[in-house]
Amino acid sequence: MVQERSSAEPLRAGVIGLGYAGEQHLKNFVRVPGVEPVALAGLEESRLGELGGRYGVPDLYASWEEVVARDDLDIVSIGAPNHLHAPIAIAALEGGRHVLCEKPLARNGAEAERIVKAAKEAGRAVHIAFTQRERGDVQALKRHVEEGNLGRIYHAKATWMRRNGIPGMGGWFTSKEMAGGGPLIDLGVHMVDMALFLMDDPEVESVSCATYAELGPRGRGGRGDFGLMQGDKPYEVEDLATAFIRLSGGATLSLEAGWAAYRESSDDFGVTLYGTDGGAEMKVRNYGTSDTVRIYTDVAGVPAVVTPEIEPREGHYAVVRRFIQTIWDGDWEGQYGEDGLNRARIIDACYASALENREVSMGEVIREEAV
DSSP, X not given: OOOOOOTTSOEEEEEEOOSHHHHHXXXXXXXXXXXXXXXXXXXXXXXXXXXXXXXXXXXXXXXXXXXXXXXXXSEEEEOSOGGGHXXXXXXXXXXXXXXXXXXXXXXXXXXXXXXXXXXXXXXXXXXXXXXXXXXXXXXXXXXXXXXXXXXXXXXXXXXXXXXXXXXXXXXXXXXXXXXXXXXXXXXXXXXXXXXXXXXXXXXXXXXXXXXXXSSGXXXXXXXXXXXXXXXXXXXXXOSEEEEEEEEGGGOEEEEEEESBOSSOSSEEEEEEEEESSOEEEEEEETTOOSSOEEEXXXXXXXXXXXXXXXXXXXXXXXXXXXXXXXXXXXXXXXXXXXXXXXXXXXXXXXXXXXXXXXXXXHHHHHHHHHO
């Protein structure tokens, strides 16, 4: 039984997960007015106590089930490994909570669909932390596109590549069962989301994808600062993925996502847009926020490059603020996690294409879910 809450009281949040994502959710709940983190769950006892103390969380738990079982929470926030997203989200929604979930929404489209169904039945909001949408450069590009300065965007490229960036060799990130995949579901889902967001969310019609596991299985390409994710499990996922995606209206998207490859020693992502009246390119090196955008146009009949000044924005803070505002507004139509379901199905299609070595339509993926 969910306790009734007064509109004058802050929303009470329980956060599950002690890694980077969980801490980002926790930190920004503290910053945003109208919400109060009151519960935190995670397996690492020392880390649990340290984070709880730092952010003033009164109730600490070893299991997520204990948090979800509370009847005084308005929000459950999920920063746990991917295989736990669906069970936590569905249990929280069935208990009448709103859910903020780290990306991806789930390991696959079938799990994501169950979350969206539970959200609709419960009448509760589900938001996914697609933080890269909230960058200042992405938001500036979005306004540029909406003003019609690029004309019709007919092709885009999105990429996120690392030299040594496998997050925790042998930990849950490299377990197919726990993570659902490698850099495609980890980094690629961000870049698919960013590109489609900038292109006004066209429908994906089909994908042709290839995945590679050339460095990880040989113990190469690991990132040493993911201490919480170290383990002794075998390497079961890809370390590089590439896809060609056909969109409604004839547009196309080229995607590349890699944790490890013999390239320059950096961690870079970006998107390139080719339009009928102009082009744009965003290149982010090592998570930088300055001098990342180029606009390509014509001035007086000659090619010109515009380098706009970009105001940086904080990704998780903007995500949390938008989520809390949605709850206060009380209008959750279209706020049930549908964007996360859409992105999960696209990743499903990519993995199916790579496995079967052929182009896969989105219709096939949706029909497979229904079986």
